[in-house]
Amino acid sequence: MPRFHNDGLDLAFFDEGPRDGTPVLLVHGFASNRAVNWIGPGWVETLTGAGYRAVALDNRGHGDSDKPHDTEAYTPQKMAGDAIALLDHLGIGAAHLFGYSMGARICAFAALDHPGRVRRLIFGGLGIGMVEGVGDWDPIADALLAPSLDDVTHERGRMFRAFADETGSDRLALAACIRSSRTLLTPDEMGAIAAPTLIGVGTKDDIAGAPQPLADMMPDARALDIERRDHMLAVGDPAFKRAVHAFLGEAGAS
Numbered sequence: 001m002p003r004f005h006n007d008g009l010d011l012a013f014f015d016e017g018p019r020d021g022t023p024v025l026l027v028h029g030f031a032s033n034r035a036v037n038w039i040g041p042g043w044v045e046t047l048t049g050a051g052y053r054a055v056a057l058d059n060r061g062h063g064d065s066d067k068p069h070d071t072e073a074y075t076p077q078k079m080a081g082d083a084i085a086l087l088d089h090l091g092i093g094a095a096h097l098f099g100y101s102m103g104a105r106i107c108a109f110a111a112l113d114h115p116g117r118v119r120r121l122i123f124g125g126l127g128i129g130m131v132e133g134v135g136d137w138d139p140i141a142d143a144l145l146a147p148s149l150d151d152v153t154h155e156r157g158r159m160f161r162a163f164a165d166e167t168g169s170d171r172l173a174l175a176a177c178i179r180s181s182r183t184l185l186t187p188d189e190m191g192a193i194a195a196p197t198l199i200g201v202g203t204k205d206d207i208a209g210a211p212q213p214l215a216d217m218m219p220d221a222r223a224l225d226i227e228r229r230d231h232m233l234a235v236g237d238p239a240f241k242r243a244v245h246a247f248l249g250e251a252g253a254s
Contacts, residue, residue: 029101033063041236
């Protein structure tokens with residue numbers, strides 16, 4: 001398993017596809033990992049099959065990467081720094097950035113802090129919630145710290161606790177992550193992101209917020225409604241894959 005180091009942490013990643021292919025950096029969502037978010041739903045196969053170089057890391061606190069329990073370790077700026085550090089590690093100057101849910105927020109901060117490293121952006125599973133918030137997530141942290149799933153009554157908390165248990169996650173690390181990774185961006189900050197952007201959200205997603213209002217804040221963004229999909233299922237939807245393929249294809253070799 002390849003690994004790299006940043007900010008005192010040991011982080012796991014994969015690097016698949018042709019070495020001369022245009023790189024796509026994949027950043028997974030909260031409580032997920034590089035395999036669950038990108039290999040399972042078929043994204044790596046889809047991208048590499050189209051000639052792209054698919055690169056993904058396990059975010060700090062997730063998967064096979066180090067899992068600090070300090071809340072301050074999980075700001076979006078620090079997690080965006082990990083993503084850019086992986087590009088540095090691989091000698092990649094600029095890449096398409098594709099983030100899902102929390103990963104979309106991380107990619108937005110990466111685009112703000114390192115605009116020269118971003119070719120095109122894809123935000124999945126996060127729309128206007130990027131700016132307006134996605135509700136009260138403190139119950140999710142409480143659910144992660146509860147003795148067992150049976151002790152959790154909050155509906156969304158039960159969903160994420162069950163997912164964390166299923167993936168064998170470090171629940172203390174995830175609780176720390178969810179408390180500090182939710183920094184919102186302002187409309188002005190979204191307006192400063194110049195990279196062409198695709199924003200895909202499921203029409204049954206009750207977490208992300210609508211994609212069109214976020215696209216309206218950006219100079220070169222478009223919204224995609226992923227029909228009949230909720231937050232968990234939109235990521236692997238075939239229509240989403242077709243839209244991403246077409247969107248990235250517009251960039252050509254640039």
